Amino acid sequence: MKFVDEALIDVAAGDGGNGCVSFRHEKYKEFGGPNGGDGGRGGHVYAVADVNLNTLVDFRYARRYEAKRGQHGMGSDMFGAAGDDIVLKMPVGTIVTDADTGDVLYELLVPGETILLAKGGDGGFGNMRFKSAINRAPRQKTPGWPGEKKNLKLELKVLADVGLLGMPNAGKSTLIAAVSNARPKIADYPFTTLHPNLGVVRVGPEQSFVIADIPGLIEGAAEGAGLGHQFLRHLQRTRLLLHVVDIAPFDDGVDPVAQAKAIVAELKKYDAALYDKPRWLVLNKLDMVPADERAARVRDFVKRFKWKGAVFEISALTREGCEPLVQAIYQHVRAQQVADRPVVEVDPRFASTPLSAAD
Known part of the structure; x- marks a missing residue:
C-alpha cells in the first residue's frame, strides 16, 4: 500500500430540515390548532483516531464527504429525524488544518480520540412553536440552518519515540x-x-x-x-x-x-x-x-x-x-x-490518609 502523509478533503455537514406548517384536522374539533413539527438536525462529520491505520491513502481517492440533511418536520406534532452522521477514520498523529486559512484545527494524538470536523445545521421551527394566546393559528415556520462546510488539509506525523x-x-x-x-x-x-x-x-x-x-x-x-x-x-x-x-x-x-x-x-x-x-x-x-x-x-x-x-x-x-x-x-x-507527565493536584478533601495499625 502506498504511503500517503498528506491529503486535501472537503467535508460538508448536513443541513437542518425545514419546519412544517400544519393544523390538526379531526372530527368534532373545529379549532384543532397548529401541529407542525420541527425539522431534524443535519448529520455531523466526525474524525476518529484509528490505531490500525498508518497512512492517509484512503483520502487521496475519496475527497468529498457530505453528511445527510435532516428530515423536514411533519404534521401531528412529528419532528423530522436527524441526518446520519459520518465518521472518518484517520491514523493516530494526523493534524487537521483549515486549507483556506492555514490554521491548525485539531490533532489526533490518542487512539480512539474523536473530534467534530463539521457541525450539522439545526432544524427549523414548525408552526406549533409560534402558537400563543394572541396568535392561535400561526402560519410561520423557519427553514433549517445550513451545515458547516470546510476545506481541510490532513497531514500525518508518525508518533515515534x-x-x-x-x-x-x-x-x-x-x-x-x-x-x-x-x-x-x-x-x-x-x-x-x-x-x-x-x-x-x-x-x-x-x-x-x-x-x-x-x-x-x-x-x-x-x-x-x-x-x-x-x-x-x-x-x-x-x-x-x-x-x-x-x-x-x-x-x-x-x-x-x-x-x-x-x-x-x-x-x-x-x-x-x-x-x-x-x-x-x-x-x-x-x-x-x-x-x-x-x-x-x-x-x-x-x-x-x-x-x-x-x-x-x-x-x-x-x-x-x-x-x-x-x-x-x-x-x-x-x-x-x-x-513530561503532567502534575495532577489532588483536592485535600479526597486525599487518602494511611491507616494506622489500630485501624
Whole structure:
C-alpha cells in the first residue's frame, strides 16, 4: 500500500430540515390548532483516531464527504429525524488544518480520540412553536440552518519515540530491522526506503518504545532535493534522534565526517527546534572495519566531527553493540516520559490518609 502523509478533503455537514406548517384536522374539533413539527438536525462529520491505520491513502481517492440533511418536520406534532452522521477514520498523529486559512484545527494524538470536523445545521421551527394566546393559528415556520462546510488539509506525523537520521545507505533500515519487529526493504543502493517505517522495540515485559526509519537525507534536502525532506516532519515528535553514520563507506573518496556534517547542516536549515532535540551518534558497519583499526577510526571520526555527545559503536548487520544501544534508548525515553507527565493536584478533601495499625 502506498504511503500517503498528506491529503486535501472537503467535508460538508448536513443541513437542518425545514419546519412544517400544519393544523390538526379531526372530527368534532373545529379549532384543532397548529401541529407542525420541527425539522431534524443535519448529520455531523466526525474524525476518529484509528490505531490500525498508518497512512492517509484512503483520502487521496475519496475527497468529498457530505453528511445527510435532516428530515423536514411533519404534521401531528412529528419532528423530522436527524441526518446520519459520518465518521472518518484517520491514523493516530494526523493534524487537521483549515486549507483556506492555514490554521491548525485539531490533532489526533490518542487512539480512539474523536473530534467534530463539521457541525450539522439545526432544524427549523414548525408552526406549533409560534402558537400563543394572541396568535392561535400561526402560519410561520423557519427553514433549517445550513451545515458547516470546510476545506481541510490532513497531514500525518508518525508518533515515534526515536527517529533515525542519516544519509541514504547508512544502515538505518538494517538497524530498525535488527532491534524491532519492522521488516523494511533493504538493498545496497541509495533511497531503498521510500516512506517511513515504524517498529516497536521490546525491551522487557511492558517495556517498549517506537522507532521510526526515515528516508535518508542528502545535501540540499532542506530546499527539496532527494526524498528525506518530505519526511523530516515525522521527526518533530520524537524524543530522541539517532544520527546513523556509515563508518566504512564503499566509495574510497567518500569522507564520513563530511557526510555527517552535511546532514547536521540540512537539519538546522529545515527546523531549528528539530536541530536542538537530543541527538546521539551511532557509528554503524563496524563489521566492515578490521578489528585492530576500529578504535583508531572511531577516535579520528569523533575528533574531526567535533562531537561531544553520546557515541555508540554498532554493527546492525551482526547486531554487535545493538543491545546496549537499545537499553540506553529505553532509559532516556522513559525518563523523558516521566518528566513530561503532567502534575495532577489532588483536592485535600479526597486525599487518602494511611491507616494506622489500630485501624
